[in-house]
Amino acid sequence: MLVQFPPMGVYETLFKFADATSKYMGDHGTHPWAQGYPLTSQLPGGPSLPDSIALNNLDLKYPKATGEIELRSAIADYYNDYYSANITPDHVGVFAGGRPGLLANLAFLESDVCVALEETEYTPYWDMLRLLNKKVHIIPSNISNEFRPSDSDYDIDPVEGSKRVLLLKSNPCNPTGVALSPNRLKNMVEKYSQPGRGAIFDEAYEFYNDPKPMSAISYVKDIDNTDIFIVGAATKGLQVPGMRVGWVIAAEKHIELFRNYSSFGMGGISRPSQLYVTELLEKSRVAHARQAVCDFYKSQRERYQTGLLELGFELFTGCGGFYHWGLLPNNLTADEFNERLFKHDAGILPGYLCDMQRDGVSASPLDKFIRFSFGPLEADSFDNDMKILSECI
Ligand SMILES: Cc1ncc(COP(=O)(O)O)c(C=O)c1O
Numbered sequence: 001m002l003v004q005f006p007p008m009g010v011y012e013t014l015f016k017f018a019d020a021t022s023k024y025m026g027d028h029g030t031h032p033w034a035q036g037y038p039l040t041s042q043l044p045g046g047p048s049l050p051d052s053i054a055l056n057n058l059d060l061k062y063p064k065a066t067g068e069i070e071l072r073s074a075i076a077d078y079y080n081d082y083y084s085a086n087i088t089p090d091h092v093g094v095f096a097g098g099r100p101g102l103l104a105n106l107a108f109l110e111s112d113v114c115v116a117l118e119e120t121e122y123t124p125y126w127d128m129l130r131l132l133n134k135k136v137h138i139i140p141s142n143i144s145n146e147f148r149p150s151d152s153d154y155d156i157d158p159v160e161g162s163k164r165v166l167l168l169k170s171n172p173c174n175p176t177g178v179a180l181s182p183n184r185l186k187n188m189v190e191k192y193s194q195p196g197r198g199a200i201f202d203e204a205y206e207f208y209n210d211p212k213p214m215s216a217i218s219y220v221k222d223i224d225n226t227d228i229f230i231v232g233a234a235t236k237g238l239q240v241p242g243m244r245v246g247w248v249i250a251a252e253k254h255i256e257l258f259r260n261y262s263s264f265g266m267g268g269i270s271r272p273s274q275l276y277v278t279e280l281l282e283k284s285r286v287a288h289a290r291q292a293v294c295d296f297y298k299s300q301r302e303r304y305q306t307g308l309l310e311l312g313f314e315l316f317t318g319c320g321g322f323y324h325w326g327l328l329p330n331n332l333t334a335d336e337f338n339e340r341l342f343k344h345d346a347g348i349l350p351g352y353l354c355d356m357q358r359d360g361v362s363a364s365p366l367d368k369f370i371r372f373s374f375g376p377l378e379a380d381s382f383d384n385d386m387k388i389l390s391e392c393i
Pocket of ligand 1: 036096097098099100122170173174202203204205233234235241245246
């Protein structure tokens with residue numbers, strides 16, 4: 001009675017790892033290089049993470065469908081303070097993480113809208129677009145353009161059978177770490193603010209950008225007159241993937257639609273989680289967190305870059321995110337590499353799982369690519385990480 005559907009690529013890798021090692025990747029003693037989560041502990045020079053929140057009986061009631069006003073105000077203030085966004089809490093819809101916001105956004109697209117996305121992108125986009133049976137336009141992002149599409153690659157006509165185009169883009173990109181320069185982002189926002197165009201800027205890695213965090217919202221003139229959606233989450237920047245809190249910033253009429261969706265499909269998001277995240281967005285704390293995340297992960301990006309290059313990887317990583325994206329040495333495939341890594345309780349994400357054109361049957365041009373995550377790694381794991389990597393190539 002149900003349509004069969006495979007697990008999302010990252011989880012597929014976690015399940016393979018569990019079968020091979022009888023361990024869950026991320027548990028103590030494993031090397032979770034396939035995993036996309038940040039350290040959930042205090043970073044060097046960063047703020048601590050609260051270890052409790054106070055609740056009373058009123059906090060246990062059903063939460064509001066669009067999100068609690070404390071959190072929506074904190075999010076709106078945050079974007080107004082850092083990006084002069086000129087938004088109110090009515091432009092903010094809260095979801096149980098980034099993915100549920102993305103899925104709801106895509107699910108409500110009208111049938112004449114096609115989705116344009118880069119060839120190498122965030123793994124679950126593939127699942128979402130397949131499940132929702134969307135018409136897609138693929139923007140070249142491969143070894144021949146070094147995973148850096150040109151401006152003209154984003155000049156897209158609606159694909160056959162559709163009339164309008166929605167761009168779906170992670171920025172900085174997961175898996176490549178490539179981020180648009182401020183000027184290119186500005187042009188992209190202008191291009192996709194035109195009639196017949198819309199865009200989802202997925203900014204899960206907003207804080208993880210060198211030299212500083214950035215957001216497409218800086219360049220949106222009047223969000224109510226656009227189909228621009230900014231997706232954010234507490235998952236990476238605020239270091240709390242377990243809280244399951246994400247948000248979409250969009251025109252008020254779109255947020256109203258998400259409220260309606262929540263009323264029948266979601267029932268709101270855990271209020272304790274929302275209260276916790278509201279605390280993390282307190283003004284001086286969030287300023288502190290932005291700086292610490294940016295600084296710590298820049299130093300980790302640079303260290304692992306040097307280490308991986310010395311081992312013979314060819315890297316294509318940009319200036320953002322917490323992944324290295326590269327081609328394996330010695331003609332190894334990512335699956336062969338993982339078989340070796342699993343023996344050390346380690347594993348990477350095979351590059352083909354970020355191939356938005358994969359069909360699971362034919363070979364992918366990304367078979368020999370890997371996404372190496374340094375997100376969950378403590379600063380002192382580097383030497384041991386390099387030892388394992390070196391033994392496995
Ligand atoms: C590009 C991108 N968008 C959104 C998310 C949101 O994740 P979550 O649903 O865990 O909040 C992630 C997390 O891996 C991501 O990498």
